[in-house]
Amino acid sequence: EIVMTQSPATLSVSPGERTTLSCRASQSISKNLAWYQRKPGQAPRLLIYGSSTRATGVPARFSGSGSGTEFTLTISSLQSEDFAVYSCQQYSDWPLSFGGGTKVEIK
C-alpha cells in the first residue's frame, strides 16, 4: 500500500504571494500523481495530473512538479478563490490513495 504524506498541514499565506505545497509517496509512483482543490460544500476539483499537466480550465498560476516520491504544487500568486484544501493522489497502483491535505488559509 502506498502512503501519501502532505506537508505542511496548514499554510497561512497573503493574497498575491507564491506558495508551495509538498506531497511525498512512500514508494516510487513515477509521475502518477494528481492534485485536487477542495472547498467546503463543493465537489473536489482536479487541478493537476501526471504530476505536472494542468487539467482543463485550470489557471496557469497552478503548476506541479516532481517524480518518484517527491512532488510539489506551486501557486504563483494566490487569489482569493485559491484559499482551500489541496490534496494529492497517487494512481500508480492499487489501492489508490490520497494525502491528508494541506489547508491554505488567509494570513
Add this chain to the structure above:
Amino acid sequence: EVQLVESGGGLVQPGGSLRLSCAAPAFIFSSYYMNWVRQAPGRGLEWVATINPSGRDKYYVASVKGRFTISRDNGKNSLDLQMNSLGAEDTAVYFCARGTELGASPFDSWGQGTLVTVSS
C-alpha cells in the same frame, strides 16, 4: 465538466445497510472507470472503490472489502455502492467520481457528495 449526482445517503444504525447511487448523464458512461471516494468528518479524502467499464473488474480499499459492493448499469448510466455491516467509521460524505478509460487514474469529474451517518 461532467455533472455527477449522488443520492441515497442518510442516517443508518450500526450494522445496517445503505445503497448509494450516482447518476451520470452527458458522457459515454460505459467507456469510463468509475469510482467512489469518501471524506469522513475532519479527515482527508479516502478512495473507496473502482469499477471498470464492463463492470467485471472491481477494486476496494481494504477497510470495506467484503462489506461494500460497487456496481454499474451502463444502460442506465448509473453507478451504485451497496454498503453492508456499516460502522461508525463509515460515516462520511461519499462522492462518485469519473476516472478515465484506462484503469487507475485521476478523477476529472466529481459529484457534490451524499452524507452517510452511521449512528444509533
